[in-house]
Amino acid sequence: MKLNKEQQQMLEGKQGRGARKAVEILVAYGDCYNAERMIPVTSVHIAGNYPVLMDEGIEWLEDLAQGGTKVSVYTTKNPEMFDFEDSEELKVPEMYQERQRRIDAVLRSLGVTLTYSCHHYLVGNVPRFGDHIAWASSGSQVYANSVIGARSNRDGDHVALAAAVTGVIPEWGLHLTENRRGELLVDVGQLDLQKYDPADYKALGWAMGKIVGTKIPVFVNLPADLHVECVKGLLYTLTVTGGTGLVHLVGITPEASTVEAAFGGKPPPLADIAVLQEDVDKSYSEISSSSEEKVDLVIFGCPQCSIQEVQEIAELLDGKKLHPETQLWICTSRWVKTLCERMGLLDKVRSSGARIVADVGAADGPHLYLREQGIRVIAINSARGSYYAHNLFGMETWFGSTHACVQAAISGRWEGNR
């Protein structure tokens, strides 16, 4: 790979050991994919929280920050384990509090913007069409490529951090126009999509991810006015059962105004995949892992809830009380929580017995201590959240619509799809 003078100097250690380590990572990574050069990035997002980093990961970050290493590009951070403001109320064990304080301190010293959010594109990290970015979070990465038209590969945290420090990324994969063309035609025209809610789009994404794998699919016959929550539901779930980084939604994705544009030429004469309702129905039972009806916790926010989603949940909870043995958490960013407070939603939600929790996501962080508090069966409206809560933390899960989940919190039992 060709390095310019500045990158060469970094490699020689003339800009500190942090920059040297960062550029070493990028060179090894770029060489794997025969990248010819580095290109500037405008935005970085890093993902790992304590369950991913472990103690050794924190030490690695602390080592990177030694000597005053700083990010040179606007960099935001995914959710953590708990909200510092609620740590006592949530009974977070001191060991986890100490780890999160260390992570917070080292990110602060690196100059990372402490969003603790996975809807960072709603709270300030908004790339433009065509921007080269490094987002290490497969859900938002596919959203950036497919909805915004920014360009990011499926980079891990080490690569994203190295890009943040150096300001550049090796040019390969989805950074190059010729690699962004559609590879598979997916026709959803046989489904009655007018009746679909976001959970149904997640079930659809679950079924499709398994077939799509790492290829770039082109979806045709989606409603032109498809709600953003449905778009998110489809995209975020496709990257759970599959590994694709870009999805062309014809009529929605900026690079896919037509099916020809999506394929960069003539589309295949027949759809590679014609989805049937039975494929979608089957997903519901595959996503849920539980067979026990009693629900300990209903948890929303994978990705973190937007203000519109909180409003919808608050509306469903209005005048109701949660079952005494079931908790309900709405996970979101600090920004949305502040907005909820201003709009009276915080009190409204609290009076039902539910809580709004900032700085965490529903898929990972909190499950570490929730499990220790005896929470075993959860209900969730996110297929992604269900998958990670079950596979990484051993939770038993029910997956269904927002309405079915709220209902479970009120009755204490799962009565939704199965």
Added chain:
Amino acid sequence: MKMKAKPVTAGIAEGEAIVSHMAISFTGGMDPDTGIIRESGHELEGKSVAGKILVFPTGKGSTTGSWQFYAAFKRGHAPKGIINVKAEGIVAVSAIITGTPMVHQMENDPLECINNGDFVKINADEGYVEIKKSKPDERR
């Protein structure tokens, strides 16, 4: 037997080879507390890669794999060296952050010319791999 290979990182490592014909994911696929491959149905399931020269086609799975590999390394359970048919980002980053000697694109297919138990030396500084075959009865 000495063969050319393309370095991914620098350094020299030598030891007993453990060979997988299947791709490896460090997240969920390898236990950082033991170095044992735990992916169910994997060719190396139940076997430890700790302290060995790990030979496999390429990486797969979650990009968080480099954090898992780093933890395994710090706990003393990572492989000593890595030979890939074709390197992929997660494995390359894992090797670079731990200083693990790693090569790929060997002049002959490493999955064919290296067997479990062979004594293998990776010289990633000069770009070659040296293989000392074990006797068949020494193979595990």
